[in-house]
Amino acid sequence: MSHVNIGKIYAAPYRAMLEFSAKAAEAGVDAGLSPLLVELVKVRASQLNGCAYCLRMHCADAVTHGETPERLAVLAAWWESQYFSAEEQAALKITERVTMIGDHGRLADRGVDVESILNEKQIAAVTWLAVAINSWNRIAVSSHYPVGP
Template sequence: MLADVNVTKMFPAAYKAQMAVEEAVEEAITVAGLDRLTVDLVKLRASQINGCAFCLRMHTQDALKNGETTDRLALVAAWWESQYFTQEEQAALTIAEQITRIGDLHTAAAPKVDVESILDAKQIAALTWVAIAINSWNRIAISSHYPVAP
């Protein structure tokens, strides 16, 4: 178990750099023309896989504010088993899973989604950055023991 140390408070310059990454990712999202709900789904799915309670709560609230439904949110963890998600969302969720599970990529079965036939290169790159950034945030929140109380 990691020590109870808030890494963001210990090294605020590193946190500031992570915020700069987040700003650049937001710009990539805009340039790629990605739908905000798709981005919310990517952040939520990565946070589910990583078990980040802080980010799960935050991105669920964001998705609801952006018009997401509770039915779809309830199915994100098993998105490939439902017909709730568009091809674009399925491709984005595939990217989220591949980046988040990058260490298991060669041992775990990935959902069969032809990402390249659904998304263009800018969208793939932007969504990859979204997944990279949320994985970083998950690790920051989990290792810093960010509080998550009702």
């Protein structure tokens, strides 16, 4: 794959993506999602997509919002830990469903009943946030954004 920064070549779609991402963030605020939960969604999707650029950014943002090293360390296996609230577990389950949309038949249930934990607005907002971060992951990975110490 080439190392073309697609946002620099075609800035209009990149600007539209910024606007879309801002609207998804507004939905999260409107639905009452905590800033930390929003960052967990972004980190989990970025883990699944192998996006180092977004992982670096959103792990730092999560720490700014109070995230701990212990929780970040077990996020990739959140369902095997007791670190995450029911609301966070539901959001992470949605994130995995959206991120791995082609693998629904192989996704584990994780024992989380999303509809009994989150209301419709929260489910919709988390879904939009997951769609947005998945899009950013694809932009960053496809453009080979540099990630170094």
